[in-house]
Amino acid sequence: MIWTLTGIRAAVARVLLGLAFLHVPILALSIWFRGGDILLPASCAFLLAMGALLLYLRCGVAIVTQLVIALVLIGQVSMLVYSFAGHPWQPDTHMYYFAVLALLAGFCDWRPIVMGAALTALHHLALQYILPSAVFYQGGSLLRVLLHAVIVIIETAFLAALAVILGRMFATNENSLQRANEIAERERMAGEREKRQAGELGRRAEALREIVQSFRSQMERAMAVLDRAAETMQGGSRELTGTSDQARQQMALVSEAADATTRGIDQLANASGQLAESIGEIGRNVSHSADGSKNAADLARRASDEIEELARNSENVGAVVEIIRGIAAQTSMLALNATIEAARAGEMGRGFAVVASEVKTLSAQTARATDEVSGQIHAMQIASQRSLKAIRDIVGAMGEVEKVAEAIAVAVHEQDRATAEIARQVQLSFEGARRGVGVVGNFELMTVRSHDAAEQLQEAADALAAQAHSIRHEVAAFCTLVAAA
Numbered sequence: 001m002i003w004t005l006t007g008i009r010a011a012v013a014r015v016l017l018g019l020a021f022l023h024v025p026i027l028a029l030s031i032w033f034r035g036g037d038i039l040l041p042a043s044c045a046f047l048l049a050m051g052a053l054l055l056y057l058r059c060g061v062a063i064v065t066q067l068v069i070a071l072v073l074i075g076q077v078s079m080l081v082y083s084f085a086g087h088p089w090q091p092d093t094h095m096y097y098f099a100v101l102a103l104l105a106g107f108c109d110w111r112p113i114v115m116g117a118a119l120t121a122l123h124h125l126a127l128q129y130i131l132p133s134a135v136f137y138q139g140g141s142l143l144r145v146l147l148h149a150v151i152v153i154i155e156t157a158f159l160a161a162l163a164v165i166l167g168r169m170f171a172t173n174e175n176s177l178q179r180a181n182e183i184a185e186r187e188r189m190a191g192e193r194e195k196r197q198a199g200e201l202g203r204r205a206e207a208l209r210e211i212v213q214s215f216r217s218q219m220e221r222a223m224a225v226l227d228r229a230a231e232t233m234q235g236g237s238r239e240l241t242g243t244s245d246q247a248r249q250q251m252a253l254v255s256e257a258a259d260a261t262t263r264g265i266d267q268l269a270n271a272s273g274q275l276a277e278s279i280g281e282i283g284r285n286v287s288h289s290a291d292g293s294k295n296a297a298d299l300a301r302r303a304s305d306e307i308e309e310l311a312r313n314s315e316n317v318g319a320v321v322e323i324i325r326g327i328a329a330q331t332s333m334l335a336l337n338a339t340i341e342a343a344r345a346g347e348m349g350r351g352f353a354v355v356a357s358e359v360k361t362l363s364a365q366t367a368r369a370t371d372e373v374s375g376q377i378h379a380m381q382i383a384s385q386r387s388l389k390a391i392r393d394i395v396g397a398m399g400e401v402e403k404v405a406e407a408i409a410v411a412v413h414e415q416d417r418a419t420a421e422i423a424r425q426v427q428l429s430f431e432g433a434r435r436g437v438g439v440v441g442n443f444e445l446m447t448v449r450s451h452d453a454a455e456q457l458q459e460a461a462d463a464l465a466a467q468a469h470s471i472r473h474e475v476a477a478f479c480t481l482v483a484a485a
Helices: 005-034 039-059 063-083 095-107 110-130 142-302 304-344 347-384 388-484
Strands: none
Touching: 005 039, 005 063, 005 095, 005 142, 039 063, 063 095, 063 110, 095 110, 095 142, 110 142, 142 388, 304 347
């Protein structure tokens, strides 16, 4: 425990207050032993002690408290000296003044000592003249008072100097202690700051390690996702490349097939045109045949002299007419076959070629039959001159032939319209096929571009995988460096 000046003065004040209260029973015993009245002196001593105590409790070890304690102690000692009046020990009790002055030096202040010495001197001088027996045994003496005064002055001077020295020393020590405490407090606070800083650094380091660990985990997850994405892109780019290669090959085949289809439709269009021309030629021939029949009827009317010969040849004319009818029927059937073949449009228009060939053959037969009819009509004209009745029959027969020729013309006209419609549809098919070829060509170009894009995607996926590997290496090196730091 380190004593401070205030602490020493407080301890001395408590001791002296205890001594003041102890003086009360001592004084009472002293008076009782001499057979005196103890109430008033004991009460006064107690009141003095109580007053000093209350002042101490109120003001602490202030200078006023020290001075009051000095006054109380000197007063109680004076009452104790007076209680021994007329007793041989009375001079010995004077030594208690010196003891009290020495005790007052415990305050380490010269003022209580001087106060006690002054009160002692005043007590001796005043009672020397007022009541000498209260001070000295068997009467007082001025020389004895002066002697006591000199001794008190010497002691007071020494004790005051000692008190001043002790006060300064304790004050210096207290200041040093205060500075030491301040330094120790600063050191303690600095130590606490260092501890807090060390703890904070530790927490920061731990937080940094946790952040690095979290960063490493997050980067590992991100790199895993990036690797999977790169692998997926590589696989998708390879699959896209293979698919684009297959599509390009298939589109090449489709383009060749479309070109072949276009060429076939072009040939079919040409065949349709030829068929239309053939049917037109048939129509013209049929018209000519109808005109010939009319002319023959006119000739028959004018050639009445050939009626008999015409009658003989009428059966041949009927046979020729039947041939013409058969030819017309076959032409109709061939027209129907041509329509069916045009609808089917199979094997690149070969059906149209066959139909065209058959129509040409029938046209030739029709021409030959027409020639035969012309000859028979000529014969009938010669015979009509011989028989009017025969002319009438021939005229009727030619009317029938005219009707058949008109029917053939109508049928041929219908066939011509059907053939024109077929040609138009074939032309539309040709144009559609040509546009389809253009679309196929564009799609083939798009397939080539898709293949190029797939190759670029493959290169990007490879670069992404390489970059992901580099990032993983850099992150691992960074985390290792931070952890080491």
